[in-house]
Amino acid sequence: MAETLTHTDTHEAQGGWDGASQPFKASYGKLMMWYFLLSDAFTFSGFLIAYGTLRVSSPTWPVPDFVFSTFPGGIHHAPLIFVTLMTFILLASSFTMVRAVQEGHQENKNGVVFWMILTIIGGFAFLGCQAWEWNNLIFEESVSYHTNPFGTHTEYGTYLEGDGHDINAGDTFVPGDSYLIHNHEGEWHHLQYEVTQGEDAGMTKKQSFGPKAFGALFFCITGFHGFHVFSGVLFLLIICINAASGLYVERKNGYEMVEKIGLYWHFVDLVWVFVFLVFYLL
DSSP states (O other), X not given: OHHHHHHHHHHHHTTOOOSOSOGGXXXXXXXXXXXXXXXXXXXXXXXXXXXXXXXXXXXXXXXXXXXXXXXXXXXXXXXXXXXXXXXXXXXXXXXXXXXXXXXXXTTOHHHHHHHHHHHHHHHHHHHHHHHHHHHIIIIISOOOSSOOOEEEOSSOEEESSOOSSSOXXXXXXXXXXXXXXXXXXXXXXXXXXEOOSSTTTTOEEEOOOOOTHHHHHHHHHHHHHHHHHHHHHHHHHHHHHHHHTTTTTTTOSSOHHHHHHHHHHHXXXXXXXXXXXXXXXX
């Protein structure tokens, strides 16, 4: 018995861990959220690295300024304006999330609920914008996971016939110019062109589809991110309802649940910055 007491006293004198202190001054819940976000970051990194690898290895690839140049209301030739609006909405929702967390630290229930509602509205607005973008690409431009009508020319040429979409017979193009093969009532309309330079000068050719990987990767990666946004909005709704009911007032822990969902929401916003850079700017 004396040896046991001596061992216990020595252990306490040395400041041993009692099993109840929080490592890094973070609760178990926040640590688990950080672990989840770290693993999710590896998943997104793998997707984006795969996209970059395939793009670099492909001789032709759609130009973002040409692919993403439409805006609701029938506005065309407005490169990246719509996706810039989407980005602004998501980043603004990140700011409102910060304000909700700050109000939680002040134990201000009404402030938490107000700023979380604004964050939820921002999340739904982003999802609505993404739904419009997908609808436009799928039904207007006929992009799918196995078909990509967008591409770039790899040789010089002169069009022999036009298709009525801002391209006329006799127009010339140079390598690197973007093009779109149109699908009208289920029929693909390829442009015929005559090669004017190079080894194939004088030959008549037909535009080919762009790399299939573009559509597959775009819908996979942006859809995976959109799923994260949708999941985040659902969690925000649940936590907002709980906060409004006064559930977190009794805990007196600075609305930790709001802080944890805030970490997730900021991660989703950060990932979108990289998706925006890779798909829309490079």
